Amino acid sequence: GAGVSQSPRYKVAKRGQDVALRCDPISGHVSLFWYQQALGQGPEFLTYFQNEAQLDKSGLPSDRFFAERPEGSVSTLKIQRTQQEDSAVYLCASSYSGTGRVHEQFFGPGTRLTVL
Amino acid sequence: QKEVEQDPGPLSVPEGAIVSLNCTYSNSAFQYFMWYRQYSRKGPELLMYTYSSGNKEDGRFTAQVDKSSKYISLFIRDSQPSDSATYLCAMSARRGAQKLVFGQGTRLTINP
Numbered sequence: 700g701a702g703v704s705q706s707p708r709y710k711v712a713k714r715g716q717d718v719a720l721r722c723d724p725i726s727g728h729v730s731l732f733w734y735q736q737a738l739g740q741g742p743e744f745l746t747y748f749q750n751e752a753q754l755d756k757s758g759l760p761s762d763r764f765f766a767e768r769p770e771g772s773v774s775t776l777k778i779q780r781t782q783q784e785d786s787a788v789y790l791c792a793s794s795y796s797g798t799g800r801v802h803e804q805f806f807g808p809g810t811r812l813t814v815l
Numbered sequence: 816q817k818e819v820e821q822d823p824g825p826l827s828v829p830e831g832a833i834v835s836l837n838c839t840y841s842n843s844a845f846q847y848f849m850w851y852r853q854y855s856r857k858g859p860e861l862l863m864y865t866y867s868s869g870n871k872e873d874g875r876f877t878a879q880v881d882k883s884s885k886y887i888s889l890f891i892r893d894s895q896p897s898d899s900a901t902y903l904c905a906m907s908a909r910r911g912a913q914k915l916v917f918g919q920g921t922r923l924t925i926n927p
Contacts, residue, residue: 741903741917755914790858806858
């Protein structure tokens, strides 16, 4: 595809449910990032992959959050036992290469998660 | 205190006005500075990128970085209604694929 795609675009979960959010990066992009954007706030970093390796997960807010990218392409962000404070837009971004240059991060449209 | 501070606005100006958007930051390790534009229900898209201190111009947009003051600015000349969006400043410390630290975003409306 032409850009980063994310699915679903909208997700409503009851408190305590598990959710899985999918990101399809731009083909050939090595780096993949997940950010969380609360209402009226800027995106906040969650985790970063270079190919299939998760190199930084320092932004994951708790052990209920888990991300994977098993084949170095599609990534899934999983949230277990969702809480109301998890309600936010989850943005995925990809960039071309892992080292040496400052790379533009291309963002998907996000998944808006609402936890009731 | 957040690493990057940005006035959330909202900011409303008439068409054709010059717009000034600003961010301050506390982490002196930041060397790469970006401005993203985010339309409603969309992901952010990169507008401008600068390295270290200085100015950069691209059409109606000018980005300025003053590392001594830890202050960055984005100027929009001859503003258009299509410029109405949320503008996010973002920063990173090193080259390569790096996590970005964003400001809160300023919501801008250009009135025809």
